Amino acid sequence: MYDISTLFAQLLNGLSYASTLFLVASGLALIFGVSKIVNFAHGSFYMLGAYVALTITSAMPSTSWGFWGGVLLSALIVGLIGCLIEMTVLRRIYSAPEVFQILVTFGLVLVFQNLIYEFWGPDEVLAPRVPGLKGAASIFGERIPQYSLALIFVGPIFLGLLWWLTHRTRWGRLIRAATQDREMVASLGVNQKTLFTVVFFLGTFLAGLAGALQIPKESANLQMDINIVVEAFVIVVIGGMGSILGAFLAAVLVGVINAFGVLFFPQAVSVLIFIVMVLVLIFRPNGLMGGRIIPQRPGDLSIDQPFRLPSKRMKLATLIVIAVLMLLPMVASSYLEVVMSEVFILAIFAGSLHFLLSVGGIVSFGHAAYFGLGSYAAALVATRLGLPMGVGILAAILSGAAGGLLFGWFCTRLKGVYLAMLTLAFAQILFTLSIQMVSFTGGDNGIVGLSRPAWLNSHTGYYYLSLLAVTVSTWLMRRALYSPFGFAFRAGRDSAPRSAAIGMNVARIQWAAFIVSGAFAGLAGALMAYHRGSVFPNDFGVSTTVDALVMVLVGGVQSISGPLIGAFAYHIVAVELIRNLADYWRLILGLFIIAFVLGMPQGIVGAFMHRFGKGEK
């Protein structure tokens, strides 16, 4: 075991990291509190702070003043960029459904990644040590860098400053009041726009500051953004959305767990943190310090028209499309067959998300979990057990369903943003496990060498299999949509209290939907695994979830054909972008997502319906 001095040193390290976490999380909490925007791009401001500080501190004289002045200046620059983004982009989406907001901020993540890559290049950069704090202090015989010790005080200092700001100034009280009820604040004559911009400045300033302060400890790299933002989400959720004190307590908790976790469970540190989050949410669904927040929006997704049964014309059109797709291999190149197979598989995945999101109003922000469970189940069955593809696919469907069974049990206890964050947490747990359990999952290298039976080995064969799968899956999900179960699920979306009042167990119905959705996502994962012949941790990754979300939204949430058309449009765009614009695809894709949500929130199918009158769904 470890002696007490090692443990104490680790505690100090944990507290030092907690300061960084607190700065990021408090900014996130402030922004969420007032604007109700789940700012996925918050980590990007942190990363930007680190890179800007690298440039600025190296241009400043290498004295204490030079360093600390440079850090503050960098944070200010980041805050101003934050202001600019608030005024140009985010201001337009304050009354949009959560899932649109998350997507727009994820678009910003991509844009930032690409721009930072352009400006600073792909290499990791470490800052020189801080003038005046270069040495290490000896505490009970353990040597701890002076800079880390100094950072410990930054967290409490900013907690004090923020407390003073929010309790002792009128502006701060306005922030607290707006966190609870921004409509009422407007009724008292307060211009919300200014308030939002200032809060966004403050929040991104804090993120930039945290990033700038981190550079002497950790080299700046292009993965910083997602890593920190997921941790910051966890902290904000544990602490209670919008609570600064809660964020501080949670940051200390997470920082310390992190530090000790490294000693005792080096393989499972991040899993440990997610487990803490799950436990907190089960016992305190609003987080440690979360209060009652008055919802400002009527519904989550504005589905103002019910799904309609297809007309004869629509059925005919569907048959024609299927017939055309069946004949396509006669004229298509094998490259097109490959791309179209992927479109079909992704359409199943997007359809499974659509089922939860549009039909049930459940923002599954970790939908990749089920996709990855499917792909890994198939890969493990095929490579470890050597069983045939049919068994692999069955195992994948069961794994996806089992994932829905387990995660759905937790998630259906929560609502809204908390639910979305919990689904994200589950996906991140699996993502981390898939990287860390190297002997079982192959770690970063994934699992390769899945082979298909001979009759499916050709691109044409696999094309037909995928087409069959997407047709059957869509038909089944459509059946479910119009079944009593589907009606009940939709009723729960539109009004949970009223559904409960007529005797429905809303949580149970949603739980069942998680299982159904998980099964289809698992199927998609397996088909993709056999299609590529390999699986990778990114199958569980945030970007996989975002892909599916974008497909659903590109297609439009209000129709069953939405995910199919979305998968087609999005995948073709993505494939072509990566092929032709290798260095800029993230930038273009990010801008595409932002522009799409701002310009065509009802999706392609929705826009089409809107344009051509009533039409079918």
Place this chain on the structure above:
Amino acid sequence: MTIPLLEVTGLNAAYGQAQILFDMNLQVRPNEVVAIMGRNGAGKSTTFKALMGHLKNRSGSVKLRGESIEKLPVYQIARRGLGFVPEDRRIFSDLTVLENLDLGRQPPREGAAEWTVETLLDVFPNLAAMPNRPGSDMSGGEQQMLTIARTLMGNPYLVLLDEPSEGVAPVIVERLAKLILELKAKGLTILLSEQNLSFAAALADRAYVLDRGHIVFEGTMAELSANEAVCRAYLTM
């Protein structure tokens, strides 16, 4: 005749596809207390939300002191001197009484009564007894008082008072009635919505009766009280 303080002409309002208000016309003159009466769902709260700009889906003209406000955002409407006391009170439960009052503060307005924390605490002695109590620890009646006081901190010309007697103990309702008369005596103009005829009768000069979004009666409070047919048909007795 003086020009009306508030003049509403042809107001229509809807939630999504469902139209709630139909061609509503109403006027409030300076220092009047006017009641909008009607049953649940008649459109009283919707009227206030539409006037205040919370409900975007509306048409028609709203003039405050002769100035059109129907196209302004909520906070601008508030800054022109229209105060709003919503029916569910909506105290900032995290903030104390004094902090709540402070957030309502706006510069003094020419031609409107000027309020300060001190003068308000005189009028609301029970709030004066608990200056540092957080909103979450207050009773419904106390919260109602605080919301009214908070709105007055903005020195409004006119206050929209949405069902002040709703869900408040009878003894507090009496106190509220006295208070509203006191505010009127100090020169405040009030448009209030109410289901309770006797409460309104004690306070209001004139009344409009709403039924399913249409104004079905308009007259002095005395005329309304005397008109048994209207009362029976449209009000809860």
